[in-house]
Amino acid sequence: MIKIENLTKKYLKQTVLDIDSIDIPLGQTFGLIGNNGAGKTTLFSCLLDLIKPTKGKVINNDVDVSKSEDWKSFTTAFLDETFLIGYLMPEEYFYFIGELRGLNKKEVDSFLAQFEDFFHGEILGGKKYLRDLSKGNQKKAGVVAALIGEPKVVILDEPFANLDPTTQIRLKSIVKDMSKNKDVTVLVSSHDIQDVTEVCERIVLLEKGRVIKDLVTSPETLKELESYFKGE
Amino acid sequence: MFKRMFGLQWKEFNRGKAAGGKLIAKILKWFGIVYFAFMSFMMGLIASKYGGPSMTFPIEEGTTAPFLYLNKQLIYVFAYLIVMRYFIQSLPVLNIRALLLAPVLKTQIVRFSLLKTVFTYFNILPLFFLIPFSFLLAKSGNYDITGLIFWNINIIGIIYVTNFFNFLLNNKDKLLYGVGATLALIKALEFYSVIDFTIYSEQFFYLFYNAPYATCFTWLLVFWLYGYVKKYFLKGLYLDKGLQLKIAEAKIDDFSFLDRxxxxxxxxxxxxxxxxxxxxxxxxxxxxxxxxxxxxxxxxxxxxxxxxxxxxxxxxxxxxxxxxxxxxxxxxxxxxxxxxxxxxxxxxxxxxxxxxxxxxxxxxxxxxxxxxxxxxxxxxxxxxxxxxxxxxxxxxxxxxxxxxxxxxxxxxxxxxxxxxxxxxxxxxxxxxxxxxxxxxxxxxxxxxxxxxxxxxxxxxxxxxxxxxxxxxxxxxxxxxxxxxxxxxxxxxxxxxxxxxxxxx
Incomplete structure (x- = not known):
């Protein structure tokens, strides 16, 4: 589904991303892990054509993302709060995103109904604009908006950080449900090795922009990652 | 301490998010300021020789018409100054939260934020008018020099009154509506020629020329306002008070009639x-x-x-x-x-x-x-x-x-x-x-x-x-x-x- 080829990004002389090749097949739940500055967000930004790579390319479902914009019709993302429109109410925001993806109000409403638990009564029907919600609630809204319109590729940057325990557990089960659906490719990044090993089928460890490990998740994965980050 | 805070500001200015890309904007802004300074200067020159629409230009020798005419208009000048300040002047935004826990006195934080505004162009530009204007008046020999000096000090005082007043306007909605209504009323009364405010304006501002000691009151007001604003912000330096974001109650706006x-x-x-x-x-x-x-x-x-x-x-x-x-x-x-x-x-x-x-x-x-x-x-x-x-x-x-x-x-x-x-x-x-x-x-x-x-x-x-x-x-x-x-x-x-x- 997604092919990353010879992707490098340099700022001045510093190389922040240098990936020979990663091939993510359709339906895979793909986890990206690494310390600060490992290049996780940079990689996602390249996938979404928000940053122009110095070299190399990203092919998303046969579309070269820097050449054509066709990938936008089946790819969604939530990287950070710059994906939220602060002056909208959550409902208005969902409708807006829905309209862009060809869903009318009713369809968006019925889509949102399944997230009632996840929202925990704090998102819909409130009297607040997105800008006035807490960071955690903003993230909930952003993540759900990224799921509107049956996307084939969903990219979430650190979705589990800053969430309360209940929401973390619920979001993990949402991601796991998606990974059962073999039509959706999910890309998730995290700082928490436990989180990624729990939800991802495959884990790539980045360090200073390079792929250090590329693992199919197994019972040993957690230990392996742990020992790496301990410096053993 | 003051120096360090100034350094912080300077760095923010220099390293701000779009510092590089804003260069052209900065140049244009300065071009604008220079333009307005030049215009003020020219107006100062012209106004000192001009006695109002019904009078001749240049004025006859030996009259004080230009000075009286300016005093007449000053009430409007200050009214516009208040409005312009409210809409255009950006109030200083120090990164206050970060400083709250630093070993800095809160009074210093507030004092710095307030005193920084002393040098904004709204306060400096009028000097480009006042100095040539007053200088030419003084040179004409028709005026009392001491009176002119104190009149200028008074005008500068009033400019600073509007400066600190603007802080309150930005933070007290009731005051804002009150001032807005008053200005609208003045404009309306003038428009329908019910009251001619220029007469009072002339008398009021001429007072400071005639009786220089009256200038003290203006400056007392400046210092009182400064103290008041300072106290007001000092009280607000808590996360749940002045530093809290005001949250407006949200309402859905349904513009679905546009869907077609x-x-x-x-x-x-x-x-x-x-x-x-x-x-x-x-x-x-x-x-x-x-x-x-x-x-x-x-x-x-x-x-x-x-x-x-x-x-x-x-x-x-x-x-x-x-x-x-x-x-x-x-x-x-x-x-x-x-x-x-x-x-x-x-x-x-x-x-x-x-x-x-x-x-x-x-x-x-x-x-x-x-x-x-x-x-x-x-x-x-x-x-x-x-x-x-x-x-x-x-x-x-x-x-x-x-x-x-x-x-x-x-x-x-x-x-x-x-x-x-x-x-x-x-x-x-x-x-x-x-x-x-x-x-x-x-x-x-x-x-x-x-x-x-x-x-x-x-x-x-x-x-x-x-x-x-x-x-x-x-x-x-x-x-x-x-x-x-x-x-x-x-x-x-x-x-x-x-x-x-x-x-x-």
Whole structure:
């Protein structure tokens, strides 16, 4: 589904991303892990054509993302709060995103109904604009908006950080449900090795922009990652 | 300590998010300041020789008419100063939260924030007028030098009163409404000539010339206000008080009646909400309304300059005024496309959005604003005769057919992020417009005025209007071509725009 080829990004002389090749097949739940500055967000930004790579390319479902914009019709993302429109109410925001993806109000409403638990009564029907919600609630809204319109590729940057325990557990089960659906490719990044090993089928460890490990998740994965980050 | 805080400010100024990209903006801003300083200086020179509309220019020897005339007008000067400050002057925003826990006295934080405003151009520019004006008056030998000096000290005092008063205006809504109502009342009473405030203004300000010690009271007021504002902010330095963001109760705005316009409507709905809910964006609307009356400045003075260059110069200046009257909103809103969306530009760039739809929606909103402005302006200027209305309509055509595109095109290169939420800050930042916005407009304004000037010179007024309107109409037909060029600019600028908007 997604092919990353010879992707490098340099700022001045510093190389922040240098990936020979990663091939993510359709339906895979793909986890990206690494310390600060490992290049996780940079990689996602390249996938979404928000940053122009110095070299190399990203092919998303046969579309070269820097050449054509066709990938936008089946790819969604939530990287950070710059994906939220602060002056909208959550409902208005969902409708807006829905309209862009060809869903009318009713369809968006019925889509949102399944997230009632996840929202925990704090998102819909409130009297607040997105800008006035807490960071955690903003993230909930952003993540759900990224799921509107049956996307084939969903990219979430650190979705589990800053969430309360209940929401973390619920979001993990949402991601796991998606990974059962073999039509959706999910890309998730995290700082928490436990989180990624729990939800991802495959884990790539980045360090200073390079792929250090590329693992199919197994019972040993957690230990392996742990020992790496301990410096053993 | 003061030095260190100043250093912090300097670094913020230098290393601010778009420091590099803002260089041109900075240059233009300074160009604007120099321009206004020069104009103030020239006005100071002229005013010292001028005795008001009914009087002769230059004045006869040995009268004090210029001084009296200025005193008459000062009440309006200060009224406008208060209004301008409220809308334009940005109040200092130190990174207060970070300093709260630092070993810095809270009084020092507040004192620094307040004293920094002492040197804003609103306080400095008047000196460019006052100094040459007073100097020439003193030189004429008709005035008491001590009186003049104290009169100046008093005026500067009042300027600082408005400076600190502005802090309160920005933070106390009741005061704001009170002052707004008072200013409106003064304007209304003057307009219907119920009360002539200029008489009182003259007496009041002449007092400080006549009785220099009265100046003490002004400065006592300055220090009292400073102390009051200081105390007010000191009390607010808690996370749940002044530093807390005011949260307005949200209400859904249903603009579904717009849905029939398809994808364009999707964005227009959002922009309407933006204009409604962001203080910063609302200012664009207020400015648009304000500019409706811009033409009055020139139209009301046409007679004054009718001898100059056969009167056609005066007409051209009026034409410039009309052009701005209908285009105010277009410039105020359009110059900040796509900056209005800067906070969520990455979202927009990853959605299935065609630039064409996006730009078309912004353009449509600008055009709707222009059409409404035109209707209102034609009404306002109908009092100046049909010729004025022709000029207004010609300006409107040009704005729709040419300036809309130019503004959007320039927007691709603007790249200054707008913090829509910042106005809710304790120290409030309401700088919705900057000098650049106005200056980008000049090439867009100069061409139609020149076209009008030359055609009306050789033919007549109506032909001049038709020529400009013709250019506009041509522009309307060339929309696809213009949009293609604009789209290209947006596409090539995409990455650098994203980078400039990045906030972390």
């Amino acid at each position: 316009f398809g994808k364009t409507a999707t964005f227009i709905k959002n922009d309407l909400r933006l204009l409604k809910r962001s203080k910063r964006a609302r200012t664009a609307v207020y400015m648009g309304i304000g500019f409706l009356f811009y033409g009055l400045i020139f139209a009301s003075q046409e007679d004054l300059y009718s001898d100059f260059a056969g009167g056609s110069f005066a007409l051209a200046m009026s034409f410039f005024g009309y052009l701005f009257s209908t285009g105010g909103f277009l410039f105020m809103f359009g110059s900040f496309v796509p900056s209005w969306d800067s906070q969520y530009y990455p979202l927009m760039m990853t959605q299935k959005i065609l630039y064409k739809e996006y730009l078309n929606s912004k353009w449509s909103l600008m055009i709707i604003g222009t059409v409404i402005s035109t209707i209102l302006a034609s009404f306002i200027y109908s009092f100046f005769g049909t010729n004025a209305v022709y000029a207004v309509l010609a300006g409107a055509f040009y704005n729709i057919g040419v300036n809309g595109y130019l503004t959007l095109w320039a927007g691709a290169y603007t790249k200054s992020p707008i913090d829509l939420n910042s106005s809710a800050n304790a120290f409030g930042d309401k700088k919705a417009i900057n000098a650049k916005t106005l200056l980008v407009g000049f090439p867009q304004m100069l061409l139609p005025v020149l076209v009008y000037y030359f055609t009306s010179q050789y033919y007549d007024h109506l032909t001049g209007c038709l020529a400009v309107a013709g250019l506009g109409t041509l522009g309307i037909f060339l929309k696809p071509v213009a949009f293609n060029l604009i789209m290209k600019a947006y596409k090539t600028e995409k990455y650098s725009t994203l980078k400039a908007y990045k906030t972390n």
